[in-house]
Amino acid sequence: MTKNEILNYLSEKRQILAPSALAWDNLENTKKKTSQINSGMTWLIWFTVAGFVFQIFRETTSFGFWWYLFLLAVIAKVLVWMFIARKQVQEAESIYRQELNTEEYRAGMAGFPEKFYNYGDVYRLYNLISEDRADTLKEAYNLLETQQFQETQLSMQQESLALQEDISRSSRAAAVSASIAAVNSFRR
Structure with a gap:
């Protein structure tokens, strides 16, 4: 084609x-x-x-x-x-x-591959072909699959980062609470 x-x-x-x-x-x-x-x-x-x-x-x-x-x-x-x-x-x-x-x-x-049979993926395949990033549908499928994998990995990394930030905030709050408790118990 x-x-x-x-x-x-x-x-x-x-x-x-x-x-x-x-x-x-x-x-x-x-x-x-x-x-x-x-x-x-x-x-x-x-x-x-x-x-x-x-x-x-x-x-x-x-x-x-x-x-x-x-x-x-x-x-x-x-x-x-x-x-x-x-x-x-x-x-x-x-x-x-x-x-x-x-x-x-x-x-x-x-x-047509069922995995890519949705409007968003077909639109992305169209753009890959029209921008000359892929010459055949097979290349476009592979490139799209690679992009989706990278997006999934990036999303997982962002979730992990958000979780680590939440743990860090909780740790700081616990440390401040422990310091306040220590000061209060020292005053007694």
């Missing part, structure tokens, strides 16, 4: 994969939004319950009843929002599954 034929082939794959990539992005954004709503609603419930408990200890009966009604209204609203958010996630998952089951998507898989 010539360079132009390979680029056309990869362009066709990108067009086939674009709807599934959009559906995946929509699903991920919906999950993220739902997670934010759920955590916000959880905090709202806790603050409302804390206010209700505070009212009980103040022993104010007239205002406590209204606070109890407010608490029930907040909990009902939160449950409705959580239900709506869950339904949105289910709809986004359904759309994504539908995109993966289309005839065009399944036909595009024929003769």
Whole structure:
């Protein structure tokens, strides 16, 4: 295959994969939004319950009843929002599954490595060929696999570095606490 034929082939794959990539992005954004709503609603419930408990200890009966009604209204609203958010996630998952089951998507898989059959990888393969970093698809596959391995290793190193920094901060805090305890025990 010539360079132009390979680029056309990869362009066709990108067009086939674009709807599934959009559906995946929509699903991920919906999950993220739902997670934010759920955590916000959880905090709202806790603050409302804390206010209700505070009212009980103040022993104010007239205002406590209204606070109890407010608490029930907040909990009902939160449950409705959580239900709506869950339904949105289910709809986004359904759309994504539908995109993966289309005839065009399944036909595009024929003769293409399953490992690289996603929009991001096909886009990167296209760039490797168009930038003359690889002359054949086989070279582009190998180069992409090498890049992905390096990215994975770099990610693992960054996680390890973050863990070491956290351990270092904890050690310093423990050392300061031990020093303060030693000074306090010496004063007695």
